[in-house]
Amino acid sequence: MTKHHGGKILADRLALHGVERVFSVPGESFLAALDGLYDHDIPNIVCRQEGGAAMMAEAHGKMTGQPGVLFVTRGPGATNASAGLHIAMHDATPLVCFVGQIPLKHRDRGVFQEVDYRAFFGPLVKWVAEVERTDRIAEYIDRAFAVAQSGRPGPVVLALPEDILSAETEAPATRPGARAPASVNPDDLAPMLEALRLAKRPLILCGGSVWSDRDRQSAQALAEKTGAPIAVTFRRQDYIDNDHPNYAGDLGVGANPALQQRLGQSDCILLLGAELNDITTGDFTVLNPADAPTILQVHPEPEAVSRTYPATFAVAATPNAVLQQALNSISGSAEDRGAKSARAEYEAWQEPQATPGDVQMEFVITWLRDNARPDTIITNGAGNYAAFLHRYYRFRQFGTQLAPTSGSMGYGLPAAISAKLHNPNAPVICLAGDGCLQMTIQELSTARQHGADIIVIVANNGRYGTIRMHQEKTYPGRVSGTDLFNPDYAALARAYGGTGHTITANDQFAQAFAQASEGGLHIIELKLDPKMLATTKSL
Incomplete structure (x- = not known):
């Protein structure tokens, strides 16, 4: 069986995962990876500083929903990149960062630019690991891509020791595993829809990072069918067409006071990927956690449900898995339940x-x-x-x-x-x-x-x-x-x-x-x- 060095295996794996381009600042610690990319039609966007490269990779992940891919060198290269990784973690953006590491044979000797990446990146990213065997590089890459996209997406860091990356091993024959699609039991969704139907002052709030143009159209249709105003969280304003008659604005930093008041007076809030955090609620002053209204939460991460505000009904799913079922379950077109006045407040703002x-x-x-x-x-x-x-x-x-x-x-x-x-x-x-x-x-x-x-x-x-x-x-x-x-x-x-x-x-x-x-x-x-x-x- 043909043997390849670790950099070639890495590049082949990126191609199998459909990576469109990578972002990097070159370093001698991952020369084998650069050599592997030479054989592939994967553009390498060479940047001027690792923080900027990480932000470019994060933006790519935001746009595509697929992990942005970043290569940085050891020590200062990795620490410079941390600014972009912090963005990816807070914004729930899928990203995979490969860090060139000192040779494994010299670990724990305090050699030139040595950093313990598990300790450094542990609190900052979703998962961090160091590859210690060349024949496991493909396995780690597959897991990195899976973790970066599962549940609440986020950044993953893989440290690649220089000697592990340049060593040769037999090329893996397995292909990346399939991703399990999200699904929701109609019985779990029924009480949420009933609560939304009975609400007198509902508000639909869209956010999170798992969204698509189909979700935009479905969420707008849901607002039309329920007569509810629809808003978005901080810097997710493109999730809804801002010209839509039900669109009420964004609950971000410096939000419209009228919209904040509307949130506080709502008797039912449907959260589509969104979270009621400090930004959304004006430092937790607009809504009282001890006296919260009916909260219907749709979020891909179970741990995000009821983090501060207790959800009345919740499902661990993406908005896409819920919206179509919701539209099929709601018949006719409801009377206006605040959409017109919310729109007028937005236009005045x-x-x-x-x-x-x-x-x-x-x-x-x-x-x-x-x-x-x-x-x-x-x-x-x-x-x-x-x-x-x-x-x-x-x-x-x-x-x-x-x-x-x-x-x-x-x-x-x-x-x-x-x-x-x-x-x-x-x-x-x-x-x-x-x-x-x-x-x-x-x-x-x-x-x-x-x-x-x-x-x-x-x-x-x-x-x-x-x-x-x-x-x-x-x-x-x-x-x-x-x-x-x-x-x-x-x-x-x-x-x-x-x-x-x-x-x-x-x-x-x-x-x-x-x-x-x-x-x-x-x-x-x-x-x-x-x-x-x-x-x-x-x-």
Whole structure:
């Protein structure tokens, strides 16, 4: 039987799992894996820093529902990657990270860049292991892909000792195992549907990471049949068409107070993959856990049910496994049970509120809302600028929002690159603050190298806006540690072979965006008034 080195076995296994591309920062600790990839048509997106590479892999997992794949080297490479793995864990995104490890024969000697990855990543990811035999590499990879996608999805780390990866063994003959589809017993679903039918003030709340366009359509149909308003959790705004008459907005950071009040007054809440956590409930103030309404919870992870708020009825399943049965069980079209008034509250919340300066974020976001193509993918990280996106934009199609529910800065640019590589025909906009963009700004080089023509809109107010907002509230007049120096972003775009636009008045934005939409890498810098700050939290 033919023998292969471990890197070849690894690459062959990735091909069997249908991996479309991998993201990496190269290291000598996994040269055998790079050699294995040489024989496969799996693009290796070479990045500039492991944190950015991990965020690109996470964004790929978010978009596809299949594990994003990441390769990083030992020591500082792995620790740099932890920022993206943290996002994947909090956002429930499937991801498999391969870490080159010191040779197994030298373990526990404190050699160059040695790290105990089980101890380091244990609290941070869903599962972490170290492969100690070359003939078990395929087995570990199969398990990693299964764990990353099962239940509540998440990141997995496999440490690959250099000598194990380069050693030879017989190639495995087995194929990856099948995944068991989720299913729900109609008898378990019946009391949930009856409770929803009897409710006077129901609310449907969509969230989690296991969602599809079919789920979007089914959830909207369920809202129509029940006459209930339908909302989404933090940074899941593309789960429902924001133009749908039953759509009531998002219960994220800086949510519409009227929607928060509606949540608190609901007598029945149907959670479709969503969780009632600190963000959803305004730090647990909108709903009292000791006096919760009827809660109907659909979640793929049994442990997530009744974590803080006691569920009245619950099933451990994906929304897809429940929605079609629910639609088949509900006949006719119910009378309005709050959808119209909730929609009116949402539309009132979207009326722009003026902020200081000649360039205003509310103007830019509402212009994009009214003029961008419906398939435009918008990515962002964290910062005060994000509050304007959450409040004023409308997502019309599933898969057009990429943002970290963990509130991680620096995410927008790597995510935009990953989105453009996966959706080359869709417009992709990275919306970032000046502090947010500079955390991963070196990935502009990755965008150019791999032909990711994206539009970067940077909101430049010369400060860490969210932190300054809280600082001014808590310690007024005592500014410390929140000011920023910025480069000339237009010149920086040109340095990377792109085009730069500096916006100093609202009426300049449309022309810059039109030029950017013609292709190429573009940075549109918004020169904002430093006093321009959102009045709500804006992770």
